[in-house]
Amino acid sequence: MLSKEANQIPFAISIAIPTSFIDVDQSREQQTQHIGRIARAAAIFQVDDIIIYRDKMNSKQMKNLQFVSRVLEYMETPQYLRKHLFGKMPDLQYVGSLPPLRTHHHPLVKESSKLRNGEFREGVVLTAKGKNVVDVGVESPLPLLQFKSTHLLQRITVQIRRDKSGKVTAHPSSPPRSKQYWGYSVKGVESSLGDFLVKKTNYPFVIATSRRGRPIAEEASKIRSQWEKFHRLLLLFGSYKEGLAEILQRDQIDVASVSNHIINLVFNQGTATIRTEEAVFMGLSAFRLLEQLKD
Amino acid sequence: MLSKEANQIPFAISIAIPTSFIDVDQSREQQTQHIGRIARAAAIFQVDDIIIYRDKMNSKQMKNLQFVSRVLEYMETPQYLRKHLFGKMPDLQYVGSLPPLRTHHHPLVKESSKLRNGEFREGVVLTAKGKNVVDVGVESPLPLLQFKSTHLLQRITVQIRRDKSGKVTAHPSSPPRSKQYWGYSVKGVESSLGDFLVKKTNYPFVIATSRRGRPIAEEASKIRSQWEKFHRLLLLFGSYKEGLAEILQRDQIDVASVSNHIINLVFNQGTATIRTEEAVFMGLSAFRLLEQLKD
Numbered sequence A, B: 001m002l003s004k005e006a007n008q009i010p011f012a013i014s015i016a017i018p019t020s021f022i023d024v025d026q027s028r029e030q031q032t033q034h035i036g037r038i039a040r041a042a043a044i045f046q047v048d049d050i051i052i053y054r055d056k057m058n059s060k061q062m063k064n065l066q067f068v069s070r071v072l073e074y075m076e077t078p079q080y081l082r083k084h085l086f087g088k089m090p091d092l093q094y095v096g097s098l099p100p101l102r103t104h105h106h107p108l109v110k111e112s113s114k115l116r117n118g119e120f121r122e123g124v125v126l127t128a129k130g131k132n133v134v135d136v137g138v139e140s141p142l143p144l145l146q147f148k149s150t151h152l153l154q155r156i157t158v159q160i161r162r163d164k165s166g167k168v169t170a171h172p173s174s175p176p177r178s179k180q181y182w183g184y185s186v187k188g189v190e191s192s193l194g195d196f197l198v199k200k201t202n203y204p205f206v207i208a209t210s211r212r213g214r215p216i217a218e219e220a221s222k223i224r225s226q227w228e229k230f231h232r233l234l235l236l237f238g239s240y241k242e243g244l245a246e247i248l249q250r251d252q253i254d255v256a257s258v259s260n261h262i263i264n265l266v267f268n269q270g271t272a273t274i275r276t277e278e279a280v281f282m283g284l285s286a287f288r289l290l291e292q293l294k295d
Helices: A017-022 A028-044 A058-076 A081-084 A195-199 A215-228 A244-249 A276-292 B020-026 B028-044 B059-076 B079-085 B193-199 B216-232 B244-249 B276-292
Strands: A012-018 A049-054 A120-128 A131-135 A153-164 A166-171 A185-192 A206-216 A234-235 A262-263 B013-016 B049-054 B120-128 B130-133 B155-162 B168-172 B187-194 B206-215 B232-236 B262-265
Touching: A012 A017, A012 A195, A012 A276, A017 A028, A017 A049, A017 A058, A017 A276, A028 A049, A028 A058, A028 A276, A028 B276, A049 A058, A058 A185, A081 A120, A166 B193, A185 A195, A195 A244, A206 A215, A206 A244, A215 A234, A215 A262, A215 B276, A234 A276, A276 B028, A276 B216, A276 B276, B013 B020, B013 B193, B013 B276, B020 B059, B020 B216, B020 B276, B028 B049, B028 B059, B028 B079, B028 B276, B049 B059, B049 B193, B059 B120, B059 B193, B059 B262, B079 B120, B079 B130, B187 B193, B193 B244, B206 B216, B206 B244, B216 B232, B216 B262, B216 B276, B232 B276
Parallel strands: A012 A049, A012 A234, A049 A185, A206 A234, A206 A262, B013 B049, B013 B232, B049 B187, B206 B232, B206 B262
Antiparallel strands: A120 A131, A120 A153, A153 A166, B120 B130, B120 B155, B155 B168
């Protein structure tokens, strides 16, 4: 059952991961599944943004950056909207076996008679006989009131209204993020990580994960109060081959100069290296637990 | 770099997972990779035992129990010993692309000249010209002193000694578990989980993971002191389809009667269900962090 604690708004968290995380896989199909697992991690822990950065500035990673971003976007999109927003493309060849996200914004109900008054849905704006309608995943698109689309096939959030006669209409709305998790945004960063971190404006509180960092337990209290103050956190991950220090060094940037903390996620680590996918699950678990532990 | 804090012996932790965790995969190859990720989680967090139980008492799961156990054992075995201990078998058809464990007991050094005095190695006992020798992953097996094997191809732990003349010999030893992680044991349980939990003798402290459990943060202090007292913990996991309550109910057993705590791993969960693999990473992260947070 999805959590219904509406009064406990999770702190915002975003993650930044290197394109090379898919290099460990043997095929495009395995890579697709791998990306799916990252998307699952993001959804379970209610991540706002997934930032993909190129850890090597070459054309292979440019292609992979697009591939990873595309699959992540596909997974985040409610199933009934995918036909509008994604055509047949090589990047999406293996999405058929991706695990479902099962978030609130991926509803299972497909009948308009079962839509609840006040329910939120993601939709895509279509035109029927000159009027705006919106596909919200039921048998036919709903009338869309008070909306002017800015481009074709625009994806929007709507709130459902059912009047006394039973007629159902859709009304543009903000995503109900304070009440429930409503998906993540994907940001494929073409510049280097160093460049992105130096120029960013949206992420005031940044934590880098590194084997050479301080144990997370030692910094727990400080981190928790800073996170509460900033109310958002950007968690940076390296790859199993190269840590953030090595990646940033290519831009002559020191990790400490672009992060508030450098944290070691595992105190007594049993293996020599940790894969990005593993670190993402571990890091998100640790920080969401930290969020709950009050002094 | 593997952690070298020799004075900080991690609390012992074992996990119990249902055979059905591989049912989400589309092929035997994907299942093999999936099992590999569980093995990686166990190694990263220094798990002692992986217990696999059948959540459904049918022959398909009996086959899968054997398959899962076999792949886990294969992954735990140092690479140079696999040829002795595992023949060609259908269960291991896809092990070629498994991720390496990279634990201390999976060394990369293959030259006897580089073996260090006092180093520990896993080995398999062989006979050469009537004497016991042991394959420890260097160019030829080492003389094995003071050992009487109980069966053919016995796997043992040895300590390497290099004398003043440079001659290298192997001496039977206990695994150096207090200094470094030395792998996990695999226990494929043929009986039901309920039966196993009622009859077990080795696991005095048991925590069940469940969506209906108490938030882990609320029980943190109590759990930590109990864990320290018992010095070992068994973490139980269900599947994404069925929680532990449903699985145990088939034996008319109540979860609370076979566990010390029932814990919810994620407070604000963004998805409706969590897969066993995800829960294992999350649970192990949370408990290893809890272990480090002193009051």
